[in-house]
Amino acid sequence: MKGRHGTTDPLLLIPGPVDVHPSVLATFAQPVVPHYGAEWTAVYNATVDLVKQLFMTRHDAFLIPGSGSAGLDAGIGSLLKEGDTVLIGINGYFGGRLKEIALTHGATVVEVTAEWGSPVAVEAVEQALREHPEAKAGLFVHCETSTGVLNPIERIGPLLRQRGVTFMVDAITSAGGESFRMDDWDIDIAVSASQKCVAAPPGLAMVAVGPQGWKGMENRARKPRGWYLNLLTWRQYRDAWADWHPFPVTEPTSNVLALKAAIELALKDGLPDRISLHRRASGLFREGLAALGIELVAEGTYAAHTVTAAVSPSGAESSRLIEYLLASRNIRIADGMGKTANKWFRVGHMGGSATDPRIIEALLEGIGAFCRRR
Numbered sequence: 001m002k003g004r005h006g007t008t009d010p011l012l013l014i015p016g017p018v019d020v021h022p023s024v025l026a027t028f029a030q031p032v033v034p035h036y037g038a039e040w041t042a043v044y045n046a047t048v049d050l051v052k053q054l055f056m057t058r059h060d061a062f063l064i065p066g067s068g069s070a071g072l073d074a075g076i077g078s079l080l081k082e083g084d085t086v087l088i089g090i091n092g093y094f095g096g097r098l099k100e101i102a103l104t105h106g107a108t109v110v111e112v113t114a115e116w117g118s119p120v121a122v123e124a125v126e127q128a129l130r131e132h133p134e135a136k137a138g139l140f141v142h143c144e145t146s147t148g149v150l151n152p153i154e155r156i157g158p159l160l161r162q163r164g165v166t167f168m169v170d171a172i173t174s175a176g177g178e179s180f181r182m183d184d185w186d187i188d189i190a191v192s193a194s195q196k197c198v199a200a201p202p203g204l205a206m207v208a209v210g211p212q213g214w215k216g217m218e219n220r221a222r223k224p225r226g227w228y229l230n231l232l233t234w235r236q237y238r239d240a241w242a243d244w245h246p247f248p249v250t251e252p253t254s255n256v257l258a259l260k261a262a263i264e265l266a267l268k269d270g271l272p273d274r275i276s277l278h279r280r281a282s283g284l285f286r287e288g289l290a291a292l293g294i295e296l297v298a299e300g301t302y303a304a305h306t307v308t309a310a311v312s313p314s315g316a317e318s319s320r321l322i323e324y325l326l327a328s329r330n331i332r333i334a335d336g337m338g339k340t341a342n343k344w345f346r347v348g349h350m351g352g353s354a355t356d357p358r359i360i361e362a363l364l365e366g367i368g369a370f371c372r373r374r
C-alpha cells in the first residue's frame with residue numbers, strides 16, 4: 001500500500017503516536033513564535049479551553065511540556081507524599097505504571113487487581129475502600145491501552161467521592177476518543193497526551209484539575225517536592241502571570257499550535273461525532289477479526305474503541321505478523337506489552353489512517369493472508 005500522505009512511510013496503526021493530519025503538520029512547521037505576550041496568552045488559553053471540552057470539565061486545565069507520563073507524575077507527586085495510602089487499579093501495563101510512579105513518591109500502594117483483559121471490579125474497589133479507610137487517593141486507568149479494556153470509571157468516581165478520596169484518572173487513550181465525563185463522574189484529576197486520541201504530535205501532557213483535586217494538594221502536611229511537575233506551581237503562575245505568561249516555563253509553542261489545530265479538527269462536528277468515529281472503526285475491526293477466528297482480548301461493553309488487543313493467530317509469534325504486515329502491506333501495528341509481548345498484537349483506532357474503513361479493510365485482508373500462509 002501507499003504510505004502516509006503519499007509518502008512511503010508506513011501507515012501508523014499503533015496506539016500512539018498516531019497519524020497527524022497534513023493541516024496539523026502544516027501548523028507545526030510554521031516559524032517558531034515566542035511563548036509570552038497578550039497574543040500568545042490568548043492562543044494558550046483558547047487551547048486550554050479546547051482541552052477542557054475533551055475532558056468535559058468546567059474546572060482547570062494545563063498543558064505541561066512532556067509526554068503523558070509527565071502529567072501522571074505531576075498529578076501523583078502533587079497529591080501524595082511519603083506514607084500516604086493510595087488505591088491503584090491494576091489490570092494491565094499502565095495500571096502498573098501508576099504504581100511505579102506512586103512508589104517513587106513514597107506512597108503505600110493498595111492494589112485493586114484484575115486479570116489482563118478484564119476490567120477492575122467495582123466490588124473490589126468497594127472492598128478496598130472498606131479495608132483502607134485511611135486511603136487518600138485512588139488512581140485508575142480509563143482505557144488500559146495494553147489490553148483494550150475500559151475500566152468502569154463512571155461507577156468508581158462516586159464511591160471515592162462519598163469517602164472523600166481524591167480520584168485521579170489516566171485518560172490518555174480515552175479523553176477525546178471515548179465518552180469521558182470528568183465532572184459528571186466525580187473525577188478530581190485527569191491526564192491525557194497530545195499523541196493519542198486527538199492525533200497531534202507527541203510532546204504535551206494535558207492535565208485537568210477540579211476543586212477536590214486542589215483540596216487534596218492543599219491539605220497535605222508537607223508541600224510537594226519538586227517544582228516543575230508540581231501542579232501548585234502551574235496554578236500559581238497561571239494566576240500571577242495571567243495577562244502575559246500563564247504558565248511557569250517556556251511552552252513549546254509549535255506543539256501548542258499543533259495541538260490546538262488537532263483538537264479543532266477533532267471537534268469540528270462535535271465530540272459525540274468524534275467518538276462515533278472510533279466506535280465505527282473498532283467495530284469494523286473487531287468484526288473482521290472475529291470472522292477470521294481470531295480471539296479478542298476484551299469483550300462486550302468493556303471493550304475500548306480506541307485500541308483493540310487480540311491474540312496472535314494460530315499461536316504465531318506476534319512479531320511475525322507485525323513484520324509481515326509491514327513488509328507486505330506497509331502497515332505498522334503494535335506488539336503486546338509486558339507479559340503479552342510476542343503473544344498478543346494491538347491496533348490503535350486513533351487518528352486519520354487508523355479510522356479509515358478502507359485502511360482497516362486492507363489491514364484485515366493482510367491479517368487474513370497471514371493466517372492462510374500458516
Ligand SMILES: *Cc1c(COP(=O)(O)O)cnc(C)c1O
Nearest residue numbers: 067068069094143145172173193
Ligand atoms: C500511551 C499511554 C501512556 C504513556 O504515555 P507517554 O506519553 O508515553 O508517557 C500512559 N497511559 C496510557 C493508558 C497510555 O495509553
